[in-house]
Amino acid sequence: MKQVRMQKYKIFEKFETHQHKLDFLSMINDFRKEHLKNLEYEKVTMDKIDELSKNMIFLTMYDYNLEKDVYDKPIGLCELSLSKRGNRDAIGVLTVYFKEKYRGLNLISDFEQVAEKIAKNTNRLYSWYFTEKYFLNNKDKLAKRGYVCYDKLGDSFAKDNLRFLDVYYALYKENVEGTRLLSDKDIKDMFVYVTTESQTQTCIGIKEGKFAGVVYKYGRVSFGKEEDGNGNLPLQFQYDIVDNNGIPREQFNDEFFNLIGDILVEVMEEQTKDEPVDRKNSSK
Numbered sequence: 433m434k435q436v437r438m439q440k441y442k443i444f445e446k447f448e449t450h451q452h453k454l455d456f457l458s459m460i461n462d463f464r465k466e467h468l469k470n471l472e473y474e475k476v477t478m479d480k481i482d483e484l485s486k487n488m489i490f491l492t493m494y495d496y497n498l499e500k501d502v503y504d505k506p507i508g509l510c511e512l513s514l515s516k517r518g519n520r521d522a523i524g525v526l527t528v529y530f531k532e533k534y535r536g537l538n539l540i541s542d543f544e545q546v547a548e549k550i551a552k553n554t555n556r557l558y559s560w561y562f563t564e565k566y567f568l569n570n571k572d573k574l575a576k577r578g579y580v581c582y583d584k585l586g587d588s589f590a591k592d593n594l595r596f597l598d599v600y601y602a603l604y605k606e607n608v609e610g611t612r613l614l615s616d617k618d619i620k621d622m623f624v625y626v627t628t629e630s631q632t633q634t635c636i637g638i639k640e641g642k643f644a645g646v647v648y649k650y651g652r653v654s655f656g657k658e659e660d661g662n663g664n665l666p667l668q669f670q671y672d673i674v675d676n677n678g679i680p681r682e683q684f685n686d687e688f689f690n691l692i693g694d695i696l697v698e699v700m701e702e703q704t705k706d707e708p709v710d711r712k713n714s715s716k
Contacts, residue, residue, distance in 0.1 A: 441539065442503045443493050443510075443546050455506035456492050457481060463509070463529040487514050489523070489550065491543060495534075507534045510543040512550065517608070522557040523550060524602060544577075548605075557604065561585070564599035571614060579603040581611040584697075610690065619698050622691075635674050636695060643688055645677030650696060669696055 447453040460476050481490070491510040494503035508530035515522050525547050528540055544560070551558035560579070567574070567582070585600040604611065617640065626637040626647055635649040651670030659665055671692060673684065 440496055441493055441507070441542065442496065443491055443542060444503075445489065445491055445546065445550070447490070447492075451504075452492055453478065453481065456490055456509055459492075459506060459509045459529060459531070460511075460527075462531075463527065488512060488526075489514065491546060493530075493539065493542065507531050508539060508543070510547065512547055514556075517557050517559075518610075520557045521555065522559060523547065523554070524559040524561055526561055557606075557608065559602045559604050562601050562603060564601065567601045567603070574603060575614050578605045579614060580605060581608055581613050583608075583611050584694075610686075612694070619694050623695050623698075636692070636699075638691070638695075641691075642683075643677075643679065643691065645675070646673065646679060646688075647675040647677075648673045648692065650692075653696070667693070667697070669693070 444452060447456065457476060457478065464476070489512040491512065492506060493508040493510075495505035495507050496502075497504050508528070510525060510529075511527040513524045513526045515524065525543070528543055530537075530539060547560075548558050550556075562570075562574075581604050583602040583604075585602055603614075607613075622638060622640050624637045624639055626635050627633075633649050635647050638644055638646045638648075648671050651672060653667070653669045656666035656668060676684075
């Protein structure tokens with residue numbers, strides 16, 4: 433008789449048995465205990481999983497039990513969030529967790545492949561959420577994995593009634609309007625502080641790119657009254673162009689506005705250090 437070799441690990445895209453849900457519940461609480469130990473949090477319950485499943489997909493990975501010929505050893509999980517990005521339905525990888533024995537085996541790519549398959553089959557925009565530290569230290573690796581652009585989500589990230597005190601980035605494997613390219617230079621390298629003879633206020637000079645040589649200054653800066661979808665207060669600002677460096681006015685479009693918005697965030701983060709901010713839905 434021809435023997436069929438079973439794959440070592442298997443990912444379940446839904447809870448096929450009650451035991452699957454129990455396994456997921458145990459691992460997600462292990463994750464919280466390990467990674468959220470400095471934050472106040474509640475243990476996840478069965479009822480909470482049922483509630484979250486309305487807007488999330490839970491993936492569970494199992495190791496194969498050769499003796500029993502069954503996948504019954506839970507080793508990792510992945511949480512996928514269903515949301516909107518502009519007018520598009522989106523799906524994003526929020527959490528990936530493996531039991532200690534199974535870390536460092538590159539099994540994360542298996543979850544990534546399944547998440548991308550679900551996104552493709554449901555016609556959703558695919559993304560993955562990374563902390564600022566991981567993102568900044570692994571830009572080249574992320575580019576090699578196919579990610580091309582990113583959004584900065586803010587100084588905190590709300591999920592499941594928790595607010596993670598970190599800056600998060602959403603990365604995409606296709607060009608998305610309003611995002612920055614991974615190939616773009618660090619925003620810190622794109623501007624310099626300048627003072628012109630006719631201006632007593634310090635201005636900003638853009639050093640590189642399409643708007644190189646342009647000098648401008650910020651006017652009134654304020655925060656909106658209502659939080660956006662990520663739980664951030666939108667940053668609103670006015671600006672004046674001091675020197676357009678010969679660039680026609682009609683070229684100062686959303687691309688320019690997004691750039692100086694990112695620069696403003698960087699300037700404010702430099703000044704506040706411990707209180708990073710983000711710009712969302714800004715208006716002139």
